[in-house]
Amino acid sequence: MFRHTKRLQFEARPERPDPLYARKLQELIGGAYGEMSVTMQYLFQGWNCRVEGKYKDLLMDTATEEIGHVEMLATMVARLLEGAPATMTADAVKDPVMAAVLGGMDPQQAIVGGGGALPSDSQGVPWNGRYIVASGNLLADFRANAAAEAQGRLQTARLYNMTDDPGVKAMLQFNLARDTVHQKQWLKAIEELESDGLETPIVPNALFDEEDQEHNHTIWRLSDGTDGKNGGWTQGDDPLEYLEDPQPLGGPGTAPAPDPALYGTYNPIADAKGTVKGKAQAAVKKAKGK
Structure with missing residues (x-):
């Protein structure tokens, strides 16, 4: 009230x-x-x-x-x-x-x-x-x-x-x-x-064993600046590691072949084994019922 x-x-x-x-x-x-x-x-x-x-x-x-x-x-x-x-x-x-x-x-x-x-x-x-x-x-x-x-x-x-x-x-x-x-x-x-023991600094206080252990303590240097490593976050009892030259861990961010009924422009580029082009062609044929 x-x-x-x-x-x-x-x-x-x-x-x-x-x-x-x-x-x-x-x-x-x-x-x-x-x-x-x-x-x-x-x-x-x-x-x-x-x-x-x-x-x-x-x-x-x-x-x-x-x-x-x-x-x-x-x-x-x-x-x-x-x-x-x-x-x-x-x-x-x-x-x-x-x-x-x-x-x-x-x-x-x-x-x-x-x-x-x-x-x-x-x-x-x-x-x-x-x-x-x-x-x-x-x-x-x-x-x-x-x-x-x-x-x-x-x-x-x-x-x-x-x-x-x-x-x-x-x-x-x-x-x-x-x-x-x-x-x-x-x-x-x-x-x-x-x-009071209700929370810890990381929200939520769960899934710590499930998360990727290799990547829960690193800062990626992804700008031209060079001073990020000089902060207190890289020092002390639980320091974060500063990666000077991090590399991508995934492949190309290529979207799959579009539904033909949506008329999206598409021109797949084959990888070294031709698998991208092959899979794309198969997907288009399947969509057309061939």
Whole structure:
């Protein structure tokens, strides 16, 4: 059950309207790393969590807070759009600066949202549920959560430097702080999953004996750069081997003969024994019923 409180988690009141900045803030609402994404990510992780107790409670606490962040940002967007475009359009014809502001705003905020926020990013692309990660494996999910909070804080920091409005900056200062906390909590939760014996560093903690033992400890040098071997990953108690000149292990990536009914262009090149051409011809004859 969710219950709405008619107060914002933190104040969201700009000093003055700014339709252009309202469009920029849409990224923090409906972008790939926006508040809608982390809200739904944490909700589904929490709903799907099979471990009752501290991990599920942390997920649900944070998910519910993120709903409040969407509300804060939506309120800020509506207030930044105050007076636009209805009462500002006439002045825009006379004032080049105002015309530039109106020219940079998202028209859908007026046409579709009625002067309010939208579930979309700064380019007007609708939010997509495919942005979220909820795998059921808490270690994999918490790592994704830490990355999402890092990207979100990065974008918030960039937007912080794109405004001089004291009210907007105050709200973003709060958001920056909460993103800091959330990164810390997921990183600590990752450590605790391991100390509780629920997970080990590699996800999933299975099939280690089944995997190819020859290739589970090597880094292939496949770029012109030469410094990859100088990282800490090639040192310590469990170093990874850096292969300077790795060679392909498979044969040519040639697709099989196409179904004749699909009319795909095909001209097989025989190998040294002619087997490629022979097999291809046999496949075509079989498909034609000959």
